[in-house]
Amino acid sequence: MKKITTVLLTMAVSLAAATSAAAPTGRKSSPRTINRSAPAAAAATARSAANTPANQLTQALALVRQGNCLQASPMLYSLSRRPEFATERMQIKYILGSCLMGLKLNQISAFQFVDVVRRGDSKYVRQSLEKLSIAADQLGDDTLLNYAISKVRVDEFPNDQKDIVYFRLGEIKLKNNEAPAAAQLFAQVPPNSRYHAAALYKRGLSDLESNHVSEAIKSFNELLASRNGAPVTDPTRVQALIALARSYYQAQDWEKSLEYYREIPRDSELWHDSVFESTWANLRAAKFRSTLGLLQTIHSSFYEDYYVPESLLVRSIVYLYICKFEETEKTLNLFEKTYQPAADSIGRFVETIRDPNYYFAEIEKAYSIRREKKPITGLKLPYMIARQVLEEGDVKRAFSYIRALNEERLRLESYGPIARSPLGVYALKVLANRYKNTKITIGEMARAHLIALKTDIRELFEQASFIRYETINGQKESLKKKIAEKEVETQIDDQIDRTFYVQNGYEYWPFDGEYWIDELGNYHYLGKQSCK
Amino acid sequence: MKKWIFSILMAMISSFMVTISPEIAKAQVEVPEEELARESVLPRFERGEAVKNRAIVTEKKVEIGAFGGWNFTEPIYSQAKIGFNAGYHFTEESALMLNFGLWLPGRNKQYTDAIQSQTKANNTDPGLDFNLIPDLQYSLWANWELLAYYGKMSVTKQGVSHMHLYPILGLGMTKYATKMYPGLNFGLGQKFYFSKAFALRIDFKLQYQQGINPFNPGFRTGVPDPNSYSDRFTLGTILELGVSFLL
Structure with a gap:
């Protein structure tokens, strides 16, 4: 808001010059054209003077100052298209974009900011980028933002606002499979930035891509520590946990990986993924019984709409x-x-x-x-x-x-x-x-x-x-x-009836084909291996 | 009273479970402690169903059953009845059941003898004879049952019994020797399943209905005209214990 006020003041000064340039013409003509017998003509002239583009802009800016963006936006839009304001166009667009953003019209506002950034010769580029970033976050669409970011130079940005550029450039690099460069860019996002948590996570991912597992673990641990005191299902905390589990899996430390997988709360969205992924960790740790217990959850009717073909292969293995x-x-x-x-x-x-x-x-x-x-x-x-x-x-x-x-x-x-x-x-x-x-x-x-x-x-x-x-x-x-x-002994495998295995494998609450939501994750396979 | 019924019930369930659950675990395997459940929260799914692939499926099934029952607050007629249920489950949650109960003949001696001897002794109503009032014969109810809760419980850690808890609401008729009377009942029922089709069924209902007023002043003067009894509304407390089968 402070920034918009500064912009408005700047504009007001520049407009004063434009308005005073137009005023003498009015003064000159008025004594000759306005007389007592023609009040309607005088009013018309006054209206016409009030409707000059410069006045309209003044009015629009006054409305913005009053916080009335609903009235100001259509005026600013019309003015931004007028040839008289070619030099102020980028300022007007920036103010219009800010106004529209205030009205939660993020997509339309983003277009105004992109115009400012694309033009590139205005001092509003940096501010527009910042606003564009917020609008893009709200919209969940980074296409415009990444386009805009690719158009700017980092050294043009003031130090305290470089975080967004580093973060977005890092994302672009990561997407283009340039993981080491991405990690470096993410590392430059300072701790006080609103992008810091996301940058830490993505830095870890970039390090994992480059197979720098210990660095990745460091990033994820830092992210986890930053969520100390947050609720157990806090999405960032859970993301950090599963990222740690995956990192240790990549490092082939199965036990440590499982330890983190078990920390994922059941009522978080990532629990389902964690259960499946931990079957691999259990398998690699040669914990066959634990693997089968988890697979019983994955293969329950609750997951009949889930695409997990690999889990069936793990089970067969x-x-x-x-x-x-x-x-x-x-x-x-x-x-x-x-x-x-x-x-x-x-x-x-x-x-x-x-x-x-x-x-x-x-x-x-x-x-x-x-x-x-x-x-x-x-x-x-x-x-x-x-x-x-x-x-x-x-x-x-x-x-x-x-x-x-x-x-x-x-x-x-x-x-x-x-x-x-x-x-x-x-x-x-x-x-x-x-x-x-x-x-x-x-x-x-x-x-x-x-x-x-x-x-x-x-x-x-x-x-x-x-x-x-x-x-x-x-x-x-x-x-x-x-x-x-x-000699042919009677083996457990001689019984080909599936229910035999099921009943033999589970006890206390024998599994009878019925799946309860509160039992998911609690299945324990108690069968024994049949190898001789 | 409740304790007594519950003890009998649990004993019955336990004995049933032992006989019908031959699969007692064969292997004793230690489960790592870190893998045991530590959370009581539930996983999140798009469709919040509590159970999938139900062991007890009732939808589009016919249910029949037999029961014995009591009206604990009936002072004059016999409190006991026997009967059967038959009905249809439209969905897993909703069923319409017909409940037919044949009231056992006789009178509730616990009260009738005392009342008669007291009135005779006090000479307040020497002709009072409850044996002369028209007999209570049978009742027929149409009940809607909402299978609101489906669950299971472990019995002696060796077996599992599924159960249904359901509110009951219905209308019905009760036949006396001379006349038929309307009524409504509502209550709560519970079924404990011992297999996918066979269950122990316990229904507790409050029954508000019209009936004969046995204290008819007319019969002090000899054998009364059975049609001369006035009507009255009573509230009965019904408990039915029986078995049911899903077909």
Whole structure:
């Protein structure tokens, strides 16, 4: 606000000059044209004088000073397009952008700031960038911001405001797979910056990308320490915990990794991911029973809409390790039964449909099924697949951006003075255009993710066939041993009824096929290995 | 009273569970302490369901059952009845049940004898004879049951019993020898399942209904006309204990 006031004062001074230049003409003509017998003409002249662009600008600035952005914005918009104010255009746009931001019309305001930044020859570039960053955060769309950031030079920024540039440039570098450079940029974001926590996290990620695990752990620990006293489900705290677990996993310190995975609270969004990821850590730590216990959670009916094909392969690997060949086969069969139709369905979809709008429509259906808890019907793709696409970070962000655009349109329509003005027409056009383009972008993202999922499933099928081969091998070896012993003992594997295993493996609260939400994460496999 | 009923119930459940749960753990394996549950919070899901793949499925199933019951606050007629339930579960939560109860003949001697001897001794009503009043024969109720709570409990750590807790609300008719009377009842029921289809069923209801007023002044002068009894409203306290099967 302080900055806007300074801008307004600057403008007022420059406008005073413009107004005084226009005034003598008025004074000169008025004694000759205004007389007592023509009050209407005098009033008209007065109105005309009041409506000069300079006066309009003065009025608009006065309205901004009064905090009446609703009235000021349409005036500023019209003035920003007038040729008389070519030199003040960037100032006007900056003030207009700030005003619109105050009215929570972030997308429209972002366009004003981008114009200022793109022009680049104004002293408002830095301030516009800062505002643009805030608007982009609110919108959940970094495209404009990253574009703008790429246009500026860091050394042009004052020291106390360089944080945003370092952070955003770091993000761009990380996206372009330049992890070491990204880590360096993130490291320059000072602790007092509002971007510090995010920079710490991303610095850790960059270090992990560069395989500098100990540096990454240091960053994540610092992030965790910064959330001391925060609630256990604090998203930053949980992010730090899971990042630490992943870092230790990368460092092959399975125990330490598991320790952090166990710290993830159940009622946090990341718990589901942590359970699955910890199955790998348990497997690598040769804790087969613990792995199976966690997999029982992942394979419960609560996760029937989740895409976790890898978990079935992990389960079959564990069964293979403990010589439960029958279970290995059943798990592999389940994998094929679940994911072969999914792969076929994706294949048909991507081969026959090219139009991004169609992809968007399909993903949007899944989005509304999930959001409004509707029955799962009317989808061409399996819901599990559509849901997985929705879970992808870029799609998720794009959907929240679309939501922000819709909210902004509604807000704009509720602002009568703006909605009815040329600014309203322009703003609605901008929003409609952004909506249309984002839909296409989401469609393209969805197609790319579907192709990636298809490849992913195909690779997993190859792994499944290796496991099947190993299972047959294991069965053969087991048979050889039996023959060598010359006696056929009754083995636990001779019973092929699944319920036998289930009942034999679990006790106290025997698992009978029913899944309770409060039991998730508490399953313990108590079966024993059958290897001889 | 409640304690007594509860003790019997628990004893019954325990004996049932021992007989029908032959799968007692075969292996004793130590579970690492750090892997035991430490949190009481629940994971978050898009669709907040508490249970999936229910062991006891009631939706679109017919339920039949038999029971024995008592009206604890009935002073004149026999308090006991036997009967059966039959109904249909429209969803997992909602069912319509018909409840037929045959009231056992006789009178509640605990009170009727005392009242009669007292009135005779005091000579206040020497002709009072409850054996002459029209018999209470049967009741038929149509009850809506809301299966509001589905849960399970561990029994002696060796088995699991599922249970349903359900409010009951219904309308019905009660037949006396001379006339039929309307009524309404409401209460709470509980089912303990011993298999996916078989359950012990306990219903507790308050029953507000019209009926015969057995203290009819007309019958002091000899054998009364059965149709001469006046009507009155009473509030009965009903407990039914029985079994039920899901078909």
